[in-house]
Amino acid sequence: MSTPLIEFRGAGKTFGTGGRSGGKAVTALDGIDLSIEAGEIYAVIGHSGAGKSTLVRLINALERATSGSVLVDGVDITALPERRLREIRLGIGMVFQQFNLMRSRTVFGNVAYPLKIAGWAKADREKRVAELLNFVGIADKAWQYPDQLSGGQKQRVGIARALATNPKILLADESTSALDPETTGEVLRLLKRVNSEFGVTIVVITHEMEVVREIADRVAVLKDGKVIEHGPVRTVFASPQEPTTQRFVETVLRARPDDDDLSRIRERHPGRLVIAKISDDRRIGSVLSEASSRYDVRFEVVHGGVKELGSTSFGSLTLELIGADSAVDRLIADLRTTTDVEELV
């Protein structure tokens, strides 16, 4: 078994125990146990205030854990002196929601800045910056200032800057939350390329399940400073255990009618309504194709959605079933042999 690249061992973070706040401590993170393997894209999702930003900052020790420990590449960074941490940070890039570029420097100057910190020679810096700007696709903007760039371009600069010193780890803190959907897609594809072409391990912090679906291999769901659920993205999407996770999954699938949808559907569709889950190994087509001939039931698709996730699909359909109660019951029973069916009453 390989040792994970990043490991949280019962890590916690409490703010405001310095004395002056008079004991009004706020616990941001509590007993976090997570292992992130080299080469994967790991997402941490949660609502604002769940502790995501603090969690990601424990990895490069911008915040220090107040309990437990955090190991990066086998080194416990919890108690390292600031000087040692600065060396470790050279190997961990970070991308921010608000980009955090220096307005006083050009795109070139911004990307070259971490190289200066790392002590690269001028000629090497110039070569590396040109390489990076090419990779993120903004070589023509090298001499522009951040003010002159669009959000998507700024984030490309941010990613180039974060990759400058060839880090093993890239931390992306809500890196697409300030961008429109189209630009979000471009930036996510860029991050994916960073992972596949350079083998950089990426930790993505987000509140959008769509981001998790697009790029992550595994996901942890954070709520009130605790990890409430974690696992491969496919598993979490297929069978979310916690209500919070279910709601996150639902934001992507949009497959389940909410109360407003339901009352509108009922106005037009007086028959019995059922929700059937869809996935590659749950095929409802064979049963439905015989609905009228075998069960004497008519059906109508009234709501639903199916999404691709990696190489499989997920989703659910809401069906109106019209026929004698006993007939409908029989059809539902047979549907249940292939998938989860929930009747809306």
Place this chain on the structure above:
Amino acid sequence: MGTNWDNLRPILLDAVGQTLWMVAATMVVGGFLGLLLGIALYSTRPGGILANRPVHTVLNVLVNIVRPIPFIIFITAIGPVTIAVVGTQLGTTAATFALICAATFGISRIVEQNLVTIDPGVIEAARAMGASPWRIITTLLVPEALGPLILGYTFVFVAVVDMSAVAGAIGGGGLGDFAIVYGYQRFNWGVTAVAVAIIIVLVQVAQFVGNRLARRVLRR
């Protein structure tokens, strides 16, 4: 009453020279010390890159004590220190010393206020890249706040011209001294008006240059 400009001209030129010297020395030395003190105030504040509560409190109180003292009182109150450092309490050098002290504290606040406007996220990004506090101070803080800093220093320049006129009170020389001795005390409004006109030109030029520089740095 005819003014004898042939006699006054060399005295006036001397006065202009003294004012320029006092202001320049104050802007360079006081400007530098004020920058250091301002950076110290900013960096040691809670949550700052060199957060240190006791140091911050001491600096803060010190600046708050010195800054509100009117310069006419400050220049006399600081007398013993001036004698200890300069050797005399009178003359242009003594006045310049007092100006530098007052300007240092005034400038430190302006520097601190401008540094506060820097986005903390940019500083966090630099920390995440492994930058030391010293590197952040030298390569990030000043460049990022340069535009507003130039405007702040321009504002201080005008204030220092104003304060330098008070130097006349301790025989410090300069345009203020000239206007009072040869203009006000001899009821010669013409002389006063010339001194005022020169000060106005000086301030206008400084403001113009400051604005141009700031605009260039801010690229707008």
